[in-house]
Amino acid sequence: MEKLIKNALKSAKADHIEIRVNEGRGTGVSYVGKELESIGESSMMGGCVRALVNGGWGFVAFNDIEDLPRYVKMACEQAKLVGNKDVSLAETGIVNDIVKTQVDLDPADVSLIDKHDLCQKYNNIILSSKKIQTSSVRYVDSHGTLYFANSEGSFIVCENIFCGVSVMAMAKDGMDVQQAYNSIGDLRGYRKVENFEESCEEVTKRAVDLLSAKPVDAGKYTVIVDPKLCGVFTHEAFGHLSEADFIYENQKLREIMKIGKRFGSDELSIVDDGTLVGEAGYNKYDSEGTPTQKTYLIKDGILANRLHSRETAAKMNEDPTGNARAIGYGSEPIVRMTNTYMESRDQTFEDMLAGTEDGIYAKGSLGGQTNTEMFTFSAEEAYRIKAGKICEQVRDVVLTGNVFETLMNIDAIGNDLVLYGGLGGCGKGGQSPLRVSDGGPHIRIKNVTIGGR
Structure with missing residues (x-):
């Protein structure tokens, strides 16, 4: 493989050229209700060439690795047709490396029958409740090897082993339908998905409990957000605003997102870190062969960097x-x-709660949307806080607001950081779902607008 790729690079007539080749295999098992919807194993092999000529990019994807020199030529010819632009690339250095993944148990060493039986067990736990109308259990694993080379002399081989499972319970009482969901998935191996019984029971109970929860009254509240919802807010509402391609193309955002501008208290720091081994978003190198790093987007309340x-x-x-x-x-x-x-x-959740006279405790996320600095998120579950204590459950809790105002209104940050991966992922530019992790500690936010009755 290395010789084939390097020989193809020698034939390139471009200012810069990259070749990526992926080969791998994977397994999928899916239950919906009582039915086994799909089960199987698959393999894949393919690659791409990206060429830069006179400021124009050419891109060719392929499945026939033996014809690689022809694809290199095609990418260079494409790039020539769209050239005459001002494009340059920041220096990153030449990298030659082989990256192996360490896992507790390689899912490739577990039989398809055992994977099926695991999913069937989780599905039966969910369906054991009489109020559950239907369920969903999905298992995915993949074992891939990526080869990367560029015309600057880099050659990198990266192995990735991903494994995860997601479960959903849908409860019904008359016309009232409620659902609950949970998912895990990262690069640590198979062991983590073997012990998901308690989560299946919790998801089932949460869906049933929501049937008797009352809709929240709309208004402004002090809200304590759990680590999972904190992570979704951090990723969706602020992380995307930190992506430099979005900033560079948006004049309004360039004015807002000025390095050195204050976005929160001295306690607030937001990080993107691709070097966290085992997490879903871990990569030693990105798709351009650049080493990943820990990047402070906000450091001590001040906008410090962006993603590039x-x-x-x-x-x-x-x-x-x-x-x-x-x-x-x-x-x-x-x-x-x-x-x-x-x-x-350094705040504990208990102290945060005790200091909240009247508010809402919001946990998890059912999804949401962002529009530049405005956001809307739906909590998976929520509870009223009265006199520093968690009280009755409420539902239909939708948090809306301006991300910059919300960051300024964070008045307490917990000591219980948790990161979450899963089978979901990030979507952008038609590429979804990209494996990522997000998270945070419990945080408390003042003056949050909650939609409801």
Whole structure:
């Protein structure tokens, strides 16, 4: 493989050229209700060539590795047709490396029958409740090897072993339908998915309990957010605003996101870190061969950095951060997050709760949307807080607001940071789901607008 790729690079007539080749295999098992919807194993082999000529990019994806020199030529010819642009790449250095993944148990060493039986067990736990109308259990694993080479002399081989499971319970009482969900998935191996029984029971109970919860009254509240919802907020509401391709192309955002500007209290720090081994968003190198790193987006309340590819770093005269990621060999690298989280501080959840006279405790996320600085998120579950104590459960809790105002309104940051991966992922530019992790500690936010009755 190495000889084939390097020989193909020698034939390239371009200012810069990259070759990525992926080979791998994977397993999938899916239950919906009582039915086994799908089960099987698959393999894949493919690659791509990306060429830069006179400021124009050419991109060709392929499955026939033996014809690689022809694809290199095609990418160079494409690039010539769209040239005459001002494009440069920030320097990253030449890298030659082989990266192996260490796992507790390689899912490739577990039989398909055992994987099926595990999913069937989880599905039966969920369906054991009489109020559960239907369920979903999905298992995925993959074992891939990525070969990367560029015309500067880098050659990298990276192994990745991913494994995860997601479960969903849908409860029904008359016309009232409620659901609950949980998912795990990262690069640590198979052991983690073997012990998900308690989560299946918790998801089932949560879906049933929501049937008797009353809708929340709309208004402004002090809200305590759990680590999972903190992570979703950090990723969706602020992380995407830190991606340099988005900033560079948006004049309004360039004015807002000025390095050195205050975005929160001295306690607030937000990080993107692709070097966290085992997490879903871990990569030693990005899809351009740039080493990943720990990047402070906000440091002690001040905007400190943004996330870059080599091209955006050169455009903005900043350093590349190792955040150019492609979801697969059929896609070009774009600026993406890795493991994004809010750093923990010294507050305990108990102290945070005791200091809240009247508010809401919001846990998890059912999804949401962002529009530049405005966001809307739906909590998976929520409870009223009265006189420092968690009281009755409420539902239909939708948090809305301006991300910059919300960051300023964080008045307590917990000491219990947790990172979450899972089978979901990040979507951008038609590339979804890209494996990432996000998280944070419990945080308390003043004056949050909650939609409801």
